[in-house]
Amino acid sequence: MILYTITGVATRTSSQGERSCGLRSTVPKLLTGVGPRTPQTEVAQMPSQIVDMNTHFGVYPRMKADISLEILERLIEQNGVTRAVTLSLKGVLYDYVEGNAETLRKCSESRKLVPAATLDPRKCTDAVADVSALVSRGFKVLRLFPDLQEWPLRFAPVRSIVHELHRVHIPLMVNALTYGVATELTDLVGEHAFPVILSGIGYWVLSEVIVLMKDNKNTFVETSYLDSPDAIEVLVREVGADRILFGSNTPMTYFRGPYLSVAKADISDHEKEMIFHLNAEKILGEVGE
Numbered sequence: 001m002i003l004y005t006i007t008g009v010a011t012r013t014s015s016q017g018e019r020s021c022g023l024r025s026t027v028p029k030l031l032t033g034v035g036p037r038t039p040q041t042e043v044a045q046m047p048s049q050i051v052d053m054n055t056h057f058g059v060y061p062r063m064k065a066d067i068s069l070e071i072l073e074r075l076i077e078q079n080g081v082t083r084a085v086t087l088s089l090k091g092v093l094y095d096y097v098e099g100n101a102e103t104l105r106k107c108s109e110s111r112k113l114v115p116a117a118t119l120d121p122r123k124c125t126d127a128v129a130d131v132s133a134l135v136s137r138g139f140k141v142l143r144l145f146p147d148l149q150e151w152p153l154r155f156a157p158v159r160s161i162v163h164e165l166h167r168v169h170i171p172l173m174v175n176a177l178t179y180g181v182a183t184e185l186t187d188l189v190g191e192h193a194f195p196v197i198l199s200g201i202g203y204w205v206l207s208e209v210i211v212l213m214k215d216n217k218n219t220f221v222e223t224s225y226l227d228s229p230d231a232i233e234v235l236v237r238e239v240g241a242d243r244i245l246f247g248s249n250t251p252m253t254y255f256r257g258p259y260l261s262v263a264k265a266d267i268s269d270h271e272k273e274m275i276f277h278l279n280a281e282k283i284l285g286e287v288g289e
Contacts (some may be wrong), residue, residue: 013188015050045263049082051280053173053222054199054247055142058089058099064117067251069106074138076112079255082277085141085284087116092145097188104138117142117174119161121151127160135168141197143173146181153184165194173197173222179205184221186212192237195220195283197245203228206235213239220283222247223258223275232265232275241271245280 003213055076057069067089076084091099100117107113119141124130127180134142142165146153172189177200189196195218196227201209202225213219224233224247235244246262248255262275 001180004164011215012273019243022280024209038227046080047263049273049277050080050246050259050286051277052076052081052248052250053197053245053280054083054195055084055086055250056089056092057254058093060089060093060282065252068176069279073110075250075255076218079250079259081112083112083114083280084250085114085116085280086127087118088141091149094180096123100137104173114141115139118143118145120149121157122149122157124157124161127164131153131161131164131170134170135287137179139170140287141171143199145175145179152183153268159188162189162192163232166192169194171195171197171283173199175200176209177202177225179208182209186216192216192218197222198281200225202226203231204246206230206231210235213243219243220245223262224249224253225258227257227261232261233267236265236267236271241274241278243269244275245283246276 001091005081009219057067057072060067065286072084072086075081086103086107088099090102090103091097092130096118103115103117107115115138117134119127119130121144131142142161144158151158162172169195174181174185174196176185176198182198182201182205185196185198197218197220198209199222201221209221213221220243221235222245223232226235231245246258248258262272265272
């Protein structure tokens with residue numbers, strides 16, 4: 001695997017026509033992680049439905065790659081995605097109020113797009129108002145980006161956000177790419193009734209995540225970086241297929257990598273259906289309850 005460094009951008013296109021960006025810039029690890037992956041060409045049986053919990057669209061100023069909404073919609077159509085949870089990068093990189101408004105507007109124009117909100121704790125002075133409004137406005141997931149925005153998890157505004165999430169019951173997705181982040185997040189959230197989704201999980205933090213998931217039944221992982229051999233099988237064996245959500249990190253990285261990791265895994269067809277869509281449908285259907 002290749003870790004991204006800090007200068008320049010390279011763009012390559014997979015055999016499936018997808019774009020992946022070999023970044024040497026300040027592109028957030030949550031969005032880029034490690035990669036790009038080598039395109040895979042094996043044919044796997046399509047699941048009955050796919051709900052992708054990790055997509056995004058917009059512009060990153062230091063990137064030459066096209067990660068626009070048009071590209072996202074083309075890729076989810078090409079890959080048979082039924083619904084895609086997504087957000088505008090404007091909310092992450094510029095202003096979360098404007099970004100959330102753009103996310104809602106674009107998702108309202110597509111039957112396949114499900115809106116995810118984001119908040120920036122550095123600018124969030126009234127977490128009760130900000131979080132409580134999410135469900136009524138139609139958002140289905142709250143995503144936070146501590147590694148990109150460079151704020152610590154042990155941060156008073158984050159504590160306020162988490163406290164309010166207990167009341168409104170909306171899933172929280174946070175990147176946990178590096179050692180200790182998942183542990184710190186779990187300690188912060190405590191006994192949580194709302195789903196916490198760990199994003200950017202790779203083989204290097206898998207043991208940490210498994211231990212945490214065994215002790216926290218409302219903690220889930222998404223699959224965008226679970227492309228090491230047997231990662232899906234290990235998670236299914238240790239914590240169960242009902243704790244894994246399909247996510248691709250499209251259009252920043254290849255869809256087919258995480259897709260084939262699940263589709264070709266040595267697990268039952270029903271367990272694959274759980275990962276591809278049943279678990280996500282359950283979580284999204286319980287928002288606000």
